[in-house]
Amino acid sequence: MGLTPRPEPNVVSYDPKGGEGWVTTRLDFLVNWGRANSLWPMPFGTACCAIEFMATAAAQFDLARFGMERMSFSPRQADVLICAGRVPFKLAPVLRRIWQQMPQPKWAISMGACASTGGMFDNYAVVQGIDTIIPVDVYVPGCPPRPEGLIYGIMMLQEKVKRERAADPSIRHEMEPDPTSQLYIPPSAINELSEPFGNAVHQTRSGL
Amino acid sequence: MSPSSSFAPVIPGSGLPAGSPAATTPKQIPHRGGPVNPTVDALREKFGAAIQRVDVVWGETSVVVERSRVAEIVRWLHDDPGQSYVYLSDVTAVEFRDVEQPLEVVWHLRSLAFRRFIRLKALLPKGTPLEVPSVYPIFKSADWMERECYDMFGVKFVGHPDLRRLLMWEGYKEGFPLRKDFPLRGRFSRAEQLRQALAANPEARYSKEELSIADAFEDLPQDMRARLRSGEKTGE
Numbered sequence: 001m002g003l004t005p006r007p008e009p010n011v012v013s014y015d016p017k018g019g020e021g022w023v024t025t026r027l028d029f030l031v032n033w034g035r036a037n038s039l040w041p042m043p044f045g046t047a048c049c050a051i052e053f054m055a056t057a058a059a060q061f062d063l064a065r066f067g068m069e070r071m072s073f074s075p076r077q078a079d080v081l082i083c084a085g086r087v088p089f090k091l092a093p094v095l096r097r098i099w100q101q102m103p104q105p106k107w108a109i110s111m112g113a114c115a116s117t118g119g120m121f122d123n124y125a126v127v128q129g130i131d132t133i134i135p136v137d138v139y140v141p142g143c144p145p146r147p148e149g150l151i152y153g154i155m156m157l158q159e160k161v162k163r164e165r166a167a168d169p170s171i172r173h174e175m176e177p178d179p180t181s182q183l184y185i186p187p188s189a190i191n192e193l194s195e196p197f198g199n200a201v202h203q204t205r206s207g208l
Numbered sequence: 209m210s211p212s213s214s215f216a217p218v219i220p221g222s223g224l225p226a227g228s229p230a231a232t233t234p235k236q237i238p239h240r241g242g243p244v245n246p247t248v249d250a251l252r253e254k255f256g257a258a259i260q261r262v263d264v265v266w267g268e269t270s271v272v273v274e275r276s277r278v279a280e281i282v283r284w285l286h287d288d289p290g291q292s293y294v295y296l297s298d299v300t301a302v303e304f305r306d307v308e309q310p311l312e313v314v315w316h317l318r319s320l321a322f323r324r325f326i327r328l329k330a331l332l333p334k335g336t337p338l339e340v341p342s343v344y345p346i347f348k349s350a351d352w353m354e355r356e357c358y359d360m361f362g363v364k365f366v367g368h369p370d371l372r373r374l375l376m377w378e379g380y381k382e383g384f385p386l387r388k389d390f391p392l393r394g395r396f397s398r399a400e401q402l403r404q405a406l407a408a409n410p411e412a413r414y415s416k417e418e419l420s421i422a423d424a425f426e427d428l429p430q431d432m433r434a435r436l437r438s439g440e441k442t443g444e
Contacts, residue, residue, distance in 0.1 A: 187399030
């Protein structure tokens with residue numbers, strides 16, 4: 001056969017005249033660089049924030065610049081859940097199920113005042129912040145946030161992804177809800193987050 | 209009229225005598241008083257003491273009727289060729305802040321042929337069971353409206369075939385949210401509300417079999433059944 005023999009796999013040859021390029025890097029850096037720039041979003045749009053999300057994804061603001069051009073409407077092929085809009089209690093098990101169906105590694109963005117805190121809907125029907133249902137990485141404030149706001153949140157998430165280390169197992173802990181109550185944080189914490197203005201003062205800044 | 213009979217369009221104003229003036233947008237309507245819907249006289253003649261009070265507010269006629277005879281009255285309004293109220297646009301309820309005042313159940317009926325609107329009200333005094341007859345056998349559109357009214361106010365529509373909650377999930381234990389004694393944030397703590405919401409399994413209730421239209425085949429109109437029989441795709 002006229003093919004060149006395959007190189008010996010365990011021997012690294014260096015041939016500057018061959019013109020092959022070389023880069024040395026940390027594996028963490030390479031993996032995180034790849035992940036941060038190909039976050040496939042799972043849009044969970046329930047209200048007007050979803051309209052603003054669509055505007056962000058459309059040509060004017062162009063989420064494809066951040067490697068997010070593929071909206072993944074199947075949670076099993078998604079990396080980042082973007083919850084845009086208020087979540088009523090009736091939708092809480094649905095959101096929880098979608099989050100559990102997403103494979104690791106996965107992140108969540110809570111877009112807008114209602115998803116983050118319940119917003120002005122401090123009533124009997126609306127969940128006071130989706131972080132009582134699923135763990136959230138980035139909160140985007142606004143009612144609704146402008147596309148620039150959402151893009152800033154996405155860039156914060158990219159910064160967070162780029163700082164992850166494969167050696168740290170805690171970042172990939174799957175949420176394990178209490179089997180009887182299905183809550184993943186203590187009830188007292190949920191009550192504290194859900195009191196008026198609770199989530200606005202208690203939530204932690206993520207990423208930067 | 210059975211659901212499988214052929215579709216007969218209703219022409220607005222077709223019941224009015226020939227040469228009637230064309231419909232115009234009314235102007236300068238008084239808050240109280242003004243012309244009463246002529247249906248009221250026919251109702252008084254037919255049902256007598258069951259018609260308790262008549263108000264004309266902003267040009268619309270509200271009739272307070274006896275709660276036990278609502279279905280009978282709506283049936284007559286729908287079937288009588290001189291009335292033909294064929295469109296039920298709303299079923300809802302009103303509760304007032306004054307605890308003495310009875311809860312009102314409201315039906316909005318429209319007669320397309322005669323261009324008339326009538327609002328029926330039934331008073332449900334506090335302390336009595338909140339029950340009124342269902343108009344589902346007359347108007348299929350009453351199905352979800354009565355379910356919503358039951359969900360929000362706890363009014364029981366006697367005769368409704370499937371009276372369960374519509375907006376809140378099944379097994380919602382906190383009561384009826386639009387009642388005046390219901391606190392805005394609900395009765396339970398947020399953690400308890402979330403626990404109960406997450407315990408609901410949405411997939412347990414709605415199966416693929418339940419969402420299939422196979423069972424409803426006999427209820428479809430004749431032409432649609434013929435099209436399905438000939439193998440026409442339903443757009444899935």
